[in-house]
Amino acid sequence: MTTEHRIRRIGLAAARAFVQARTGIVLDVMVPEHFEQRHIPGALQACVHEVVFCDAVAALAPDRAVPVLVYGAGAGSQDGRMAAEKLLRLGHADVRWFAGGLEAWCAAGLPLEGSAPHARPDAHPPVVMPDGTYMLDTAASAIRWTGRNDNGAHHGTVNCAAGSLAFSRGHGTGDLRIDMRSIRDLDIADAALRPVLEAHLASDDFFFTALFPQAALEDMALAPLPSATATTPNYRLTAQFALRGMRRRLALNVALRGVGDAGGLALAGHCDLNRTRWGVLYGSARFFRHLGHHRVDDAISLDFRLVYAPARGR
Structure with missing residues (x-):
């Protein structure tokens, strides 16, 4: 069985309950500058695009029996799924992927933390050549x-x-x-x-x-x-x-x-x-x-x- 089939995919209600219960680790896997601006309350950060991602997770979640909820940007972005697969390969027993990600959390009007929690930065600002x-x-x-x-x-x-x-x-x-x-x-x-x-x-x-x-x-x-x-x-x-x-x-x-x-x-x-x-x-x-x-x-x-x-x- 591949790691993709073992990922526990959850929706907004389950993600909210997990965050409120505080019985596991909530992991934001986007870039640090985005995390600094806005993230789910109580979340930790480890960028899945960094080559040291696995080492960072090992430092943040040394006990692999503790449940981990991972989230990324949201629908259409593969960051959360990719992070969940990596955690399963590292031996974490309970990995939950909040597929709706930060977009679904924000759309529901749920609380956020960060320096600019209400900002909505363009994921990839278009390149406009100045005259x-x-x-x-x-x-x-x-x-x-x-x-x-x-x-x-x-x-x-x-x-x-x-x-x-x-x-x-x-x-x-x-x-x-x-x-x-x-x-x-x-x-x-x-x-x-x-x-x-x-x-x-x-x-x-x-x-x-x-x-x-x-x-x-x-x-x-x-x-x-x-x-x-x-x-x-x-x-x-x-x-x-x-x-x-x-x-x-x-x-x-x-x-x-x-x-x-x-x-x-x-x-x-x-x-x-x-x-x-x-x-x-x-x-x-x-x-x-x-x-x-x-x-x-x-x-x-x-x-x-x-x-x-x-x-x-x-």
């Missing part, structure tokens, strides 16, 4: 690439050269310049072989950096995705991607988040590019026959995190 201009922080930004062939894969980095974003009413425009001469491999340990691959990538076989030293995202446009959550991409990025003298349309979903205390932004995402669309044909079986061990997958994967700071004087 203004943002400049790329090249040192804090990173682009990682992965290329694959029959023998495995190589991965490395390429540096950003410059970039900017401008937002108006939640929509953004901008550009990004990439220094293709900075392309580096990170997986080859042999110091003599690594420069061979890097020179190969810089040559006319691949990115021809002597003639095309930069790649670019031009005419960037960012539009909000209406169905996004706080942990999924929330903007649609479209642009013309210029590489090796060719421009092709690029469209992908990205995550745009606020970072730091100074109003900065971070734009992160992943895409798989068919390099042959930009004339990078080396090793492609679409364009050559009898390649032997020189076959190289057409797709190049890019993972990026671009960090922006507000432009001075905006």
Whole structure:
């Protein structure tokens, strides 16, 4: 029998009776800053999202025979159920999950404790981009690439050269310049072989950096995705991607988040590019026959995190 089937799920009336009886432990498993604002009277706190959750519970409830009522945010949030499963695996004999959680408790008008018991904070405040201009922080930004062939894969980095974003009413425009001469491999340990691959990538076989030293995202446009959550991409990025003298349309979903205390932004995402669309044909079986061990997958994967700071004087 799984722990999920052994969880004793209770409703509001039973939870209220448990709290009033004071014969067991009431455990709030949400983040500490939320607990500090409002919680069920007499509740203790151990955040189920922390890696030390089990140690915290062991300190709060050393006697595993004592009944424990756990609650989280409420319907649709898995925090209380996940905590109950963990307690059962730790050997607690009587674990009760108040599935309605704090939402049901508040909706019933029952008493609360905390610094702001009547506050109703948004669980995940929507990301709203303030109007203004943002400049790329090249040192804090990173682009990682992965290329694959029959023998495995190589991965490395390429540096950003410059970039900017401008937002108006939640929509953004901008550009990004990439220094293709900075392309580096990170997986080859042999110091003599690594420069061979890097020179190969810089040559006319691949990115021809002597003639095309930069790649670019031009005419960037960012539009909000209406169905996004706080942990999924929330903007649609479209642009013309210029590489090796060719421009092709690029469209992908990205995550745009606020970072730091100074109003900065971070734009992160992943895409798989068919390099042959930009004339990078080396090793492609679409364009050559009898390649032997020189076959190289057409797709190049890019993972990026671009960090922006507000432009001075905006």
